[in-house]
Amino acid sequence: MGGFDDDDLHDYENEDLGFDEDALNDDEYDQLYDALPKLKALAKNYQVDEKALKEILWSNYFSVEDSFEEVKQNYKREYDEYVWVVPDGERPMSKLELLAQQRRERTGLRGLRSEGREGLSGLLGRVKDTPKRERVRRPRPTETKQEEQTTAPKPDEQGVEEIQKPEETEPICLLPPLPSTTSFNILTTTPSSLISLLFVRPTEPPSPLPNISLYTNSDLAKKAAANFAKPGPDDRKVENLTEKVAKIKIKEPKPVASKPKQKINIDAELAKKNSKPNLSFVVIGHVDSGKSTLIGRLLYDLGIVDSKTLHKLTKESDAMGKSSFSLAWIMDQTQEERSRGVTVDICQTQIETPTQKFTIIDSPGHKDYVPQMINGVSQADLAVMNIDANSFESGFSNQGQTKEHLTIAKSLGIERCVVTINKLDVTQWSQTVYDAICDQIRQFLVDELAYDAANLVFVPTSGFLGDNVVKPSKNLSWYTGPTLMQVLEQENRAVSHVVDKKSPFVMVISDIQESSKNDELVISGRINSGIIQPGESVSISPSQEVAVVDSISITASSVGSSVIKHDLQKLAQEGEFVELKLKKLASCENIKIGDVVTLASNVLQPVKKFKCELNLFNIERPLLVGTPFVLFKNGISVPSRLSEIESIVTKDGRSKKRRHLSSNNKAVVVVELLERELPLLTVAQHHKLGRVVVRKDGLSIGAGKILELVA
Numbered sequence: 001m002g003g004f005d006d007d008d009l010h011d012y013e014n015e016d017l018g019f020d021e022d023a024l025n026d027d028e029y030d031q032l033y034d035a036l037p038k039l040k041a042l043a044k045n046y047q048v049d050e051k052a053l054k055e056i057l058w059s060n061y062f063s064v065e066d067s068f069e070e071v072k073q074n075y076k077r078e079y080d081e082y083v084w085v086v087p088d089g090e091r092p093m094s095k096l097e098l099l100a101q102q103r104r105e106r107t108g109l110r111g112l113r114s115e116g117r118e119g120l121s122g123l124l125g126r127v128k129d130t131p132k133r134e135r136v137r138r139p140r141p142t143e144t145k146q147e148e149q150t151t152a153p154k155p156d157e158q159g160v161e162e163i164q165k166p167e168e169t170e171p172i173c174l175l176p177p178l179p180s181t182t183s184f185n186i187l188t189t190t191p192s193s194l195i196s197l198l199f200v201r202p203t204e205p206p207s208p209l210p211n212i213s214l215y216t217n218s219d220l221a222k223k224a225a226a227n228f229a230k231p232g233p234d235d236r237k238v239e240n241l242t243e244k245v246a247k248i249k250i251k252e253p254k255p256v257a258s259k260p261k262q263k264i265n266i267d268a269e270l271a272k273k274n275s276k277p278n279l280s281f282v283v284i285g286h287v288d289s290g291k292s293t294l295i296g297r298l299l300y301d302l303g304i305v306d307s308k309t310l311h312k313l314t315k316e317s318d319a320m321g322k323s324s325f326s327l328a329w330i331m332d333q334t335q336e337e338r339s340r341g342v343t344v345d346i347c348q349t350q351i352e353t354p355t356q357k358f359t360i361i362d363s364p365g366h367k368d369y370v371p372q373m374i375n376g377v378s379q380a381d382l383a384v385m386n387i388d389a390n391s392f393e394s395g396f397s398n399q400g401q402t403k404e405h406l407t408i409a410k411s412l413g414i415e416r417c418v419v420t421i422n423k424l425d426v427t428q429w430s431q432t433v434y435d436a437i438c439d440q441i442r443q444f445l446v447d448e449l450a451y452d453a454a455n456l457v458f459v460p461t462s463g464f465l466g467d468n469v470v471k472p473s474k475n476l477s478w479y480t481g482p483t484l485m486q487v488l489e490q491e492n493r494a495v496s497h498v499v500d501k502k503s504p505f506v507m508v509i510s511d512i513q514e515s516s517k518n519d520e521l522v523i524s525g526r527i528n529s530g531i532i533q534p535g536e537s538v539s540i541s542p543s544q545e546v547a548v549v550d551s552i553s554i555t556a557s558s559v560g561s562s563v564i565k566h567d568l569q570k571l572a573q574e575g576e577f578v579e580l581k582l583k584k585l586a587s588c589e590n591i592k593i594g595d596v597v598t599l600a601s602n603v604l605q606p607v608k609k610f611k612c613e614l615n616l617f618n619i620e621r622p623l624l625v626g627t628p629f630v631l632f633k634n635g636i637s638v639p640s641r642l643s644e645i646e647s648i649v650t651k652d653g654r655s656k657k658r659r660h661l662s663s664n665n666k667a668v669v670v671v672e673l674l675e676r677e678l679p680l681l682t683v684a685q686h687h688k689l690g691r692v693v694v695r696k697d698g699l700s701i702g703a704g705k706i707l708e709l710v711a
């Protein structure tokens with residue numbers, strides 16, 4: 001793969017890459033016209049034209065079976081009686097075939113095409129060749145190593161991999177070049193925005209975490225070599241990768257003293273913390289479904305927001321003509337959010353009941369703020385999908401965000417989901433409406449996203465009036481299940497797990513507060529794995545800055561009290577949202593949101609490329625090697641491109657070569673980050689941090705699991 005600059009990306013936007021019939025060599029022409037009638041016969045009941053069939057054959061290496069699979073996936077079937085099937089021998093000729101026939105008539109040549117027709121072999125596109133001239137055959141991915149060795153070019157045959165003598169000896173006369181085929185448009189009949197993901201249930205459990213091993217200098221090379229030592233189906237590629245991974249250079253961090261300030265009994269401290277399970281949940285859903293109001297109501301009814309505060313917010317919202325937003329303003333705190341009545345960024349708050357702890361993340365529902373919503377989901381264990389019962393269809397349609405949010409949540413490793421059917425006051429508390437919505441959402445979650453039905457809970461609510469949020473509702477007499485708060489307590493117990501204190505410490509920075517001192521900074525985020533104590537030294541990737549953790553604090557409110565407490569911690573553990581005060585930094589400027597903090601003894605090396613299993617949603621244009629997109633990871637976005645398509649994975653688990661990716665494909669690909677390196681973990685190292693979302697032109701087009709890091 002050669003270099004790729006910004007100009008290339010702009011060029012790509014206006015260019016149709018991929019199939020060009022004129023560029024086929026003779027061998028490919030033979031294969032195309034051998035396979036085309038067979039594919040046409042199979043696809044006769046599908047709304048697909050001949051040009052598209054040719055392109056599909058080309059992209060599937062002329063395999064009729066694979067091409068037909070692609071036709072079935074991407075093209076509508078039409079009723080037999082509407083299809084006028086012309087017998088092959090009588091059908092009108094395409095422009096290409098007409099030219100070929102003219103040529104045959106002039107040369108008297110016979111070709112190889114099956115079914116009694118003369119083939120195009122040796123005729124089209126090669127017309128400028130003289131009969132004596134040797135032809136070049138391009139390599140095919142299915143060719144074996146051995147074949148490559150026997151056909152390896154000699155030094156004086158640069159670029160020529162196999163020399164074929166022409167079989168025909170008759171003189172070939174020249175024809176004008178064929179008009180070029182320009183468009184590559186095989187997915188135009190695909191519904192444009194239906195989001196649907198073929199999700200394969202991960203084999204590893206969602207939590208607790210598998211052991212994460214962050215590699216030190218020599219570990220990395222050893223581990224990579226060991227991983228790749230076993231022979232695989234694609235040995236040659238694996239060997240190359242091993243070589244690349246082994247060459248990763250790891251910067252040695254500057255030595256910083258790493259000793260906890262205080263000697264504590266770690267097990268006792270962890271036992272104390274774990275006596276209260278801790279759940280982080282994100283509220284997602286279509287714009288205006290009532291997410292902020294629902295959270296505001298929860299906080300108010302738990303006594304965390306007092307009447308005085310709510311009264312003040314009601315007066316302020318009244319003054320702005322937005323009185324219905326008073327509860328929402330508990331979470332929507334910025335001027336922009338309040339004046340527009342729309343949540344713009346995530347807002348997070350921690351609360352503590354007598355028996356449990358919760359982190360609540362409010363996310364934006366507007367389609368322009370999906371990146372912020374992705375950030376919120378990546379910090380949560382559980383999603384609460386909030387549905388507006390009064391306008392369910394607009395949120396659930398392909399233009400709405402309900403399906404997109406659910407798809408992203410599942411792709412980012414959220415295995416449990418609570419669905420609140422909200423604003424039921426507007427539907428006169430109708431059970432029929434509630435049941436119908438539950439059925440549709442359940443079907444989507446189970447059938448399309450492969451959620452386990454046992455991990456889904458449905459709750460009817462009115463956030464505005466407070467029905468069934470914390471207090472049971474008198475209006476919902478037909479509902480006998482738990483309130484939303486009771487469901488959250490059940491879920492907290494279900495997801496809680498014992499933290500492995502030996503897991504390496506990893507934390508993604510979600511916020512930074514500057515300090516008046518040059519070598520100090522306060523960073524906050526959720527601890528993704530392991531434990532940390534004041535006094536220990538940390539490394540921050542990608543800059544590899546090192547610092548000492550001076551103090552650790554947690555900010556939370558207790559149920560029944562509106563006082564917000566900032567508690568200093570002797571130790572912090574996985575799952576907690578913390579503020580770390582860092583000292584002795586050589587430079588604060590290099591530290592950014594999305595950076596990854598590890599212990600200084602476990603440096604995480606940033607990379608520019610990674611291999612990943614990419615699950616595509618419904619997309620309008622095929623993805624080809626070189627296609628640019630934006631990668632979302634750790635709360636930041638990075639311009640990237642598809643660097644290599646290794647294979648696509650069929651529904652029955654077989655892998656196939658393919659030159660492009662289309663809707664709902666699952667593929668193993670290599671992604672290249674274009675502007676900066678990122679510190680990444682594979683999905684085997686961390687179930688959640690090893691996942692990415694990709695977007696293009698403002699739409700989420702797919703999600704991936706990182707399989708390997710490539711230098």
Ligand SMILES: Nc1nc2c(ncn2[C@@H]2O[C@H](COP(=O)(O)OP(=O)(O)OP(=O)(O)O)[C@@H](O)[C@H]2O)c(=O)[nH]1
Pocket residue numbers: 285286287288289290291292293294324325328341342343344363364365366422423424425426461462463464465
């Ligand atoms: N009738 C009724 N109205 C509600 C309910 N919940 C919220 N609303 C109203 O719906 C509007 C939007 O509420 P928000 O809480 O801002 O909605 P949101 O989902 O947080 O909005 P975004 O974050 O911008 O997507 C406000 O006018 C609320 O008063 C409810 O249960 N019943």
